[in-house]
Amino acid sequence: MENFFTRYRNVTVLVGLLMAQVIVLATQVRRPEGATRESMSLLRLWIVEAFVPGEKAIESVGSGVRNVWKNYADLRDVRAQNEDLQAQLDRLRLEEVTLAEDAGQARRLQALLAFKEKFISQTVAAQVIGTSGSERSRVLYIDKGSNDGLKVDMPVITPRGIVGKINKVFPGTSQILEINDATAGAGVMLERSRLRGVLHGTASGIPEILHIMADEKVERGDPVVSSGGDQIYPRGLPIGTVFNTGADPEGGPFMVVRVKPSANLDKVEEVLVITKVVDKEPYQQDAGTTLRAADILAQRLPTVVPKPPSNDEEEPPPTSALYAKKPASSATVSTGQKPATGAETTPNGVPGATTTPKKKPAEATGTSAPSDASKPRPKAPKAENPPPDQKPQENPQ
Amino acid sequence: MATITYTSREEIEVHKFSILATVGIPLLAIFFQAYVSSHIPFLKLFDIPLIVMIFFAVSRRSQMAGMLTGCAIGITQDALTHLPIGIYGISKTIVGYVASSIGVRVDVDNPGSRFLMMFFFTFLHDGLYFIVSRQLLGLPADFRILHELSAALANAFLAVLLFTLMDHTKRR
Numbered sequence: 001m002e003n004f005f006t007r008y009r010n011v012t013v014l015v016g017l018l019m020a021q022v023i024v025l026a027t028q029v030r031r032p033e034g035a036t037r038e039s040m041s042l043l044r045l046w047i048v049e050a051f052v053p054g055e056k057a058i059e060s061v062g063s064g065v066r067n068v069w070k071n072y073a074d075l076r077d078v079r080a081q082n083e084d085l086q087a088q089l090d091r092l093r094l095e096e097v098t099l100a101e102d103a104g105q106a107r108r109l110q111a112l113l114a115f116k117e118k119f120i121s122q123t124v125a126a127q128v129i130g131t132s133g134s135e136r137s138r139v140l141y142i143d144k145g146s147n148d149g150l151k152v153d154m155p156v157i158t159p160r161g162i163v164g165k166i167n168k169v170f171p172g173t174s175q176i177l178e179i180n181d182a183t184a185g186a187g188v189m190l191e192r193s194r195l196r197g198v199l200h201g202t203a204s205g206i207p208e209i210l211h212i213m214a215d216e217k218v219e220r221g222d223p224v225v226s227s228g229g230d231q232i233y234p235r236g237l238p239i240g241t242v243f244n245t246g247a248d249p250e251g252g253p254f255m256v257v258r259v260k261p262s263a264n265l266d267k268v269e270e271v272l273v274i275t276k277v278v279d280k281e282p283y284q285q286d287a288g289t290t291l292r293a294a295d296i297l298a299q300r301l302p303t304v305v306p307k308p309p310s311n312d313e314e315e316p317p318p319t320s321a322l323y324a325k326k327p328a329s330s331a332t333v334s335t336g337q338k339p340a341t342g343a344e345t346t347p348n349g350v351p352g353a354t355t356t357p358k359k360k361p362a363e364a365t366g367t368s369a370p371s372d373a374s375k376p377r378p379k380a381p382k383a384e385n386p387p388p389d390q391k392p393q394e395n396p397q
Numbered sequence: 398m399a400t401i402t403y404t405s406r407e408e409i410e411v412h413k414f415s416i417l418a419t420v421g422i423p424l425l426a427i428f429f430q431a432y433v434s435s436h437i438p439f440l441k442l443f444d445i446p447l448i449v450m451i452f453f454a455v456s457r458r459s460q461m462a463g464m465l466t467g468c469a470i471g472i473t474q475d476a477l478t479h480l481p482i483g484i485y486g487i488s489k490t491i492v493g494y495v496a497s498s499i500g501v502r503v504d505v506d507n508p509g510s511r512f513l514m515m516f517f518f519t520f521l522h523d524g525l526y527f528i529v530s531r532q533l534l535g536l537p538a539d540f541r542i543l544h545e546l547s548a549a550l551a552n553a554f555l556a557v558l559l560f561t562l563m564d565h566t567k568r569r
Contacts, residue, residue, distance in 0.1 A: 010460040014494050017468050018487055025483040025534065047476035055432050130477075133430035134485075135441040136526070136538065137478030141431075167479050177479055182537040203539035266438035 045170055048141075052173045055129040056143055063127070120234060122276035124148055128268050129173070138181035138205065140164075142271060145172045153232055155274045161238040161262030162186070162226060163271050174273075178265050179239065180207045187229030188239055190257075192222050196229065199239065199259060206243065209257040216255075218245055224259050234277050238262045412456040418566040423449050423470050431477055442548050444519065446470045447489065448556045451518055452563050454493045455500035463500075467493025481534065488525040492518050506564075508557050515556035519549040 005012060126142035144150055146169045156163045156176050164184060167177035177184050184201040188209060195216055197209040212218065222242040228235030243260040426449040434440040450470045454463030471489030475482040496518055504510055527540040 010464075010494070013461060014464050014490065017464060017490050021468070021472075021483040021486045021490070022533075025481050025487075025529075028481040028483070043472075043482065044476045047473055051428060051431060051477065054428060058432060128435055130431045131435040131441070132474075132478040133427065133434050133441065133446075134444075134474065134478060136530075137480055139479045140435065175479060181479075182539075183479070203537065204541065204544075267436070 044168075048170055048173065048175075052129065052141065052170075055141070056172075059127060059129045059143070120274050120276075121278045122274070123272040124150065124275050126174075126271055126273055128271065135205070136182075136203070138178040138184075138201070138265070139167065140176040140178065140268060140271075141173050142176060142273075143173060144273065145170050145174050147171050149275055150174050150273055151275075155233045155237075156271050157237060157274065158263045158268060158271055160264070161240060162233055163263050163265065163268055165232055166273065176271070180205045180261060180265055185230070186233055186239065187227040188224050188259075189227040190218060190222050190242070191225050192219075193217060196227050197257070199224070205265075207240070207259045207261065209259060210248075211254050212257055214248070214253055214255040218242055218255070218257055220244060234274065411458050412567040414453070414456075414566055414568060419453070422563065422566065423453075423466070423473075427470065427473055427477070442551050443555055444522070444548075444552055445555070445559070446474055447492070447519065447522055448515065448552060448559050449563070450489055450493055451496045451515060451556070452560055454496035455505040455514070456567065458497060458500045460494055460497045463493035463497025464490045465493075467491070467496075480530070480536065484526060484529050484534070487529050488522050491525055492522045495521070508561075511560050512553045512557050516549045516553040519552040520545060523548065 124144055126144040126148075128140050129143050130141040132139045140163075142156075150166055150169055152166055152169055154166045156165060162179055164176045164178040164181070166174050168175040179186055179199070179201060181201040182203050184207075186199045187196070188199045189196045190209075193216065195212055195218070197212050199207050199209050201207050209224070220242055224239045224241060226233040226235060226237045226239055240259040240261040243258040246256045246258065248254040248256060423446060426445045430440070430443070430445045447470075450467050453466050457463065467489035468486055471484075471486035472482060474485040474489075478485075496514070499505075499514065503514070505514060523545045524540070527538055530536045531538040531540075
């Protein structure tokens, strides 16, 4: 027996090493929440923490040098950039008027649908300090960890789109699993066609959306956004664009939609970790204190001040004819008060008008409001303009 | 029974390394791979720790040292990924053992043989990695033959250069 081990010592050690590692692998896969997992986490923690200080130090020095050079280069072009930006600002101001109107319309429709949005309320900026060094594991390491309040499964983004989510958190660093890793996934939606699906990473690094019926119309360049269905990524964040489509590899009635990520995942330097997402129902602010963008615009635009009515029984001004078919809406309008200050409106004999005194006409009208949304909406405030001597008191702005 | 070798007796020279080189070079290789590939993405095609591990294995010509070095480097690489610890460990342990076994029989100081050896070992390593991750663990992994061949070719070219540099750390 002694001769056997002496003679085959190397092979025995090899087999022993392999067996030990196979057992370690098996325990990690079969018992994800056990004592063995804890010890493996410690091993991973020690190794990661051993490498991180060096990476941080080099990154710090490197970014300092880069910043000095970048500042110098930026200063050289700043005058031309300033002129360009000024021209861009002028153009955007013009576009703002149109967009504000569209945004107001969208908010009204969302409120009608009781649409609940998730808003990003808090983020932490972090710098990428390393990777796994392997294309089989598409992970990044950032310079923020649990000491900075980061937790597992927090989404990570750049201004261009989603990068991934936090996979592991250590005291001074965190591991981000990129969205194109073969083990990653996300709930997505094709923005144009509103088709929903699940995005999976692949070994080649090009994520795919599976289980979309082959007869659906999906075109190259279609934007892909997060659907919010995975409970990790907030709804509506850009993920990428459709790169191409292909047949289902399993021969089913589906197609494979390949997506080109918006964020440059191969060269991410700085990221934002979303640490807090709040559910917010749009358009739920107190109407007495907040005005919509469209309302503000309507007040700024030149208006024709109508003559004050001689008595309460008189017919409303012609612009109120838009609301004539909607009793609930006309109830608010006929009080002679602006909707924003509707707290003191009187019922005027119309049921429901007193139950939502602070809401704007579109909300107060219930189901009839969608038809309001399709009509020019600033008419009501204009029609309700009081005599000039009262106007400054009613305008909170 | 005599062992068949493809080298003369003089060429079978066992090299030794200082503790600094033994520990420092593999750590530096892993650090370089992890840090620099975040700035130069195409570096992920290379596996510099594998090159270093094979260099030590064939230079020492000791199966025990080869597989232990492979095991240590592989587990350290595993720790930096998000996958279970042991995938790189198993692959590199086997490759380390085979590389040190071949080092006894083949002249590994010749650039041509170094190129061929590195090409073969990279391909073997990637194949073992695929088998462990896909067949043993059921993880989503593809063996893209053209990609693996090009990675083996790139590693072989780089290995010829790095082996020449690392030759200076040998203690005779």
